[in-house]
Amino acid sequence: MLRFLVIAVLPGIHCAIGYGLANSMLIEGDDGNIIIDTLESREAATELQKDFQVISSKPVVAIIYTHNHADHVFGAEVLAGNNLSNVKVYSHSKTQKILDATLGIVQQITYQRAARQFGMYLTSENDGINNGIGLNLKYNKDSTSALLYPTNTFDTDRWNLTIAGRDFVLYHAPGETDDQIVIYMPKENVLFAADNIYKAFPNIYAIRGTTTRDAIQWVSSLDLMRNLRSEYLIPSHTKPISGAEYIYETITIYRDAMQFVHDQTVRFMNKGFSPDEIIGNKLIQLPKRLKEHPYLQEFYGTVDWSIRGIFDQYLGWYSGKSSDLNPDAPNVRAQNLIRLGGGSKKVFESAQVAYSEQKYQWCLELTEALCIYPEDLNKSEIIQLQVSTLQKLASLQTSANGRNWYLTKSLEIQGLIEIKPSPAQVTKTILNSSLKKLFMLLSVNLNYHKANDINQLVLFHFQDTNEKFSIHIRNGIADVKYQWPENIQSNPIDMIIEVIKEEIWKQVIARIKNPLTCLSNDEIILKDGNGEITPELVVQFLTFLSMFTSE
Known part of the structure; x- marks a missing residue:
């Protein structure tokens, strides 16, 4: 059974509407193909590649990420196909920074909360239906990532590109994410809208755990999009639409709904109302024309969650109610x-x-x-x-996000499911990470109870890359620096850890290799502050590692 409905929007421009969450687009060029967004996993992209190969057997020469969300980037390596080493990956300059952050220090909790929001563990047997803007997020504990990091980025308002004979204008259009771009093909008058518009109320705050999306910034990006007066609009979720006037009116009413909720929330905030009071007293209700519009049904984001998010964006977590100050x-x-x-x-x-x-x-x-x-x-x-x-x-619940959350929690409290990344997924994340990212992770995995009374400076040197790091354990924190202290003689050094290859350290962190085995094989060499190798350092090294646990 096919997983995708592939629509030819125009000659050479195809939209794969997935049975998963996001869409992927194929643009045929003169001497190669361009892919816009790549689905949520290696497994999903493998199915899609078969459909794309039927349409065109030309090599993929470029991939464009509209933003960092997993359902847009995790299938890239597969869709790049046999031309992997020559494929250029385009994005905004913020995309990799956000990927590093979300795939790093908060990955454990974001995986769990995303699983609840998207109903990743729900099936037809336990009332799983859809995700509001797609059928299912095809990602679970058995899925794998085929992410490719961007090779070509921009940090201006717009970027004009010609790829394989096709002209593109990439606009930085922050909305659902700060790195969001929309892609315009001027000759064809086609606008790829990314996640800035879909056929559901905008998700100004995502319950899986995000900062509030800046509604006014999002509105500004929608203004940019509607003023292009495109004849075809291809969102990254839901079906394409056509007709310049209809598209202009649809984007207009979408941005007006967002501004309405923002402005009225601020209005009642300034009157001293808390989010509970604004929502509980139904002080903000969409006007009839907005409420009834098919693109503003609360299948994904909701007005109430938006109110809470906007309040938090301006005033933070504290409601203003005295009993909420120290509950x-x-x-x-x-x-x-x-x-x-x-x-x-x-x-x-x-x-x-x-x-x-x-x-x-x-x-x-x-x-x-x-x-x-x-x-x-x-x-x-x-x-x-x-x-x-x-x-x-x-x-x-009208919103699929809320419905999925409730149903998933009901399975969790019965002990029927346990939501966490599989050991294989955790291991792959570690092995694919940069050293800098791994050391960043160490600081947020320090068990301060074990480190509470310790003052210790440890230096790392990776001989294959010549990278140097320092970790100063003090006052219950791990102060990580991506270099050694400038004047090494003036700092009391407790231990120097020489690692033959960075791969060895990654395998130790991933618990693939036993640190004692690495020591006995001279893959890791321990020295004191004077450069001497002493037996006492082995216990010190193991004690150091034990402080970075989740226990």
Whole structure:
């Protein structure tokens, strides 16, 4: 069964509408093909390449990333095909920086939260339906990445390119991401819109965990896009549309909805309202013409989440409500709530009543408190009621993101799934990382309890690349520098770690190689501050490594 519906938008311009999340575009050039965006995994791209090969057997000479999101970049190596070594990868200059950040220090939590938002573990058997702007994100613990890093980047407002006889204008158009670009083909009057517009309300804040997307900056990019007056618009999600006037009107109403939510949120913020008050009192409702427009249905982003995100963007996490300034710990709040309700049995009865009265949000809050402080209740009964509540809340959600989150959490609390990258995925990430990125990861993986009373300066030298790093453990932090101290004699050095090849260190970090084996094979050589090799350094080295654990 084919995974993709490939539409010929114009001669030589094809849009592959995936059974996954994002689309990929094939543009036939004179002596080679250009790919715009590359899907979310090696496995998804392998299927797509078969379809593209049927259309054109010319070699791929260029790949253009519209932005950094995984569903746009993780299939690149596959789609580059046999011409991999000659393929140029174009993007904005910010793309690689963002990739390094998101694939690095917060990868563990972003993987988990993205799995909930996109319903990566949901199937037709457990009510998985879609992602709001696509069917499924085809990425799970068994998937692999085929990412290629950009080779050609720009940091100006626009970049004119001719590739394989085709003319392109790349515009920096920050919206859903800061590195977002839209691509215009002037001769064909085609605009590739990236993720700046899709057939759903814009995702100004993504519950998988992002900073709030700057609504006014996004609006400005939409103005740029509508003023191009393109005849064809090809979003990276959902189907292409045609007709210059229809496209202009669609982009206009999309940007107007975004500005409306932004401006009204700021208006009520300035009146002293908190996000809960703005949303709970329904102070902001889209005007009828916006609310009913097919491109503004809340299948993906929502007005309420946008309000919270915009508030946080301007004023931060604090709502302004005095009781939110220093809230009780969750276990204390749960205990107080249950005591107020007359004990766990009565609170559980109240939760059951709330469920029967379809007050699912209140039932969820009560069952969450009971799970923290169950007293003498059977916890399995609490979990079962919470599961039923999450499923009811999911059924009431218009946004696929919210629906997927509720359903995924219901599977998690039953112990039916565990969301985390597979060991193979973690290992591959480490082996494909630069040394600089790995040392950056060390600082955020320091167990400060183990390092609390330690003051230690450790130097690293990688003999094959001649790269040098220093790590100063002090005050419960790891101060990582991408060089040795300027005056090495004036700094008390505790240990110098000489590594024969950077690959050896990566294998130690990935737990492929035992550090003791590396020492015995002279793949890692330990020296003290005077350059002497002493037996005591082995224990010091192992103690040093033990501080960088998740335990």
